Amino acid sequence: MAFFESNYWHPSVATDIVLLSLRQKKLSALLVKRLDHENGWALPGGFLEKGEDLDQCAHRELNEETGIQVPYMSHFANYSDPNRDSRHQVISVAYLAVHPSGKLRIRANSDVFDVNWFNVENLPDLSFDHNKICGDGIKYSRLLIERKPSLAFAFHNGGFTLTELQQTFAAFGGHKFSPENKRNFRLWLKNYADGRGLVVETDKFREGNHRPARIYEPNLEALDKETIK
Structure with missing residues (x-):
């Protein structure tokens, strides 16, 4: 020593x-x-x-x-x-x-x-x-969410609506799930998230200016296998 x-x-x-x-x-x-x-x-x-x-x-x-x-x-x-x-x-x-x-x-x-x-x-x-470090980290997060979209679920504590989840992707800018592309987003969620058991559809709804929106919850056990680590 x-x-x-x-x-x-x-x-x-x-x-x-x-x-x-x-x-x-x-x-x-x-x-x-x-x-x-x-x-x-x-x-x-x-x-x-x-x-x-x-x-x-x-x-x-x-x-x-x-x-x-x-x-x-x-x-x-x-x-x-x-x-x-x-x-x-x-x-x-x-x-x-x-x-x-x-x-x-x-x-x-x-x-x-x-x-x-x-x-x-x-x-x-x-x-x-x-x-520079912060800028590099933000760039890394944007690349990561494209490669591993399950990162978006980590931004929500408990339940979220499909609109709220889509807004998460929109916050990263330039993501393929733009706010007006709701139909493709729902298809992706069904094929990607449902197929992996990453989200659970609940019987709860969130009231708003329009019709009530169904609330989904992340499956934490399944997400443990698809973390940002």
């Missing part, structure tokens, strides 16, 4: 999390403000601690800084520019995570004094290289 400590340079390792959700039907990212930085908003995350792996670090930091726990995260990139942090050479390991839409209590904690959601199309200037 002494050989490694004395003969090799040791950069720090951190995890940064791009946490996405739907806020007012818009794809949004969660950002934090830290007490020890004057650079404004940043992605949640922090340094790897002794004895933990990267996944554990990402989950711990997200929970410590925001109070949010998510079942799955997906590693999508590493950032190792030696000048990305002026304090010290820091390697960032970036993760994508998804949180259901709807009411969500987020709290500032640890070294964070403010937490908020931002529309991904209108992000502020972020600390370090976090604008």
Whole structure:
């Protein structure tokens, strides 16, 4: 151990999390403000601690800084520019995570004094290289939802209507399931989701300006096999 400590340079390792959700039907990212930085908003995350792996670090930091726990995260990139942090050479390991839409209590904690959601199309200037990391995470999520559409179900906590699910796809922009393409969307849902048992049709309906819309629920056990991991 002494050989490694004395003969090799040791950069720090951190995890940064791009946490996405739907806020007012818009794809949004969660950002934090830290007490020890004057650079404004940043992605949640922090340094790897002794004895933990990267996944554990990402989950711990997200929970410590925001109070949010998510079942799955997906590693999508590493950032190792030696000048990305002026304090010290820091390697960032970036993760994508998804949180259901709807009411969500987020709290500032640890070294964070403010937490908020931002529309991904209108992000502020972020600390370090976090604008690039966040942009890369959003691009990754858009590619992922094309390859693995079951990711859309992770944005809904409990029941959803077909319109609400279709709006989730529309929030990613450029997806083949545009809002006016309802017939093809229903056919896809029947062939893709029903065939895999990913959704369950309930006997509940949501009232609105038009006729009541049937509510569907995600089959969590089946979705466990098709996560973003």
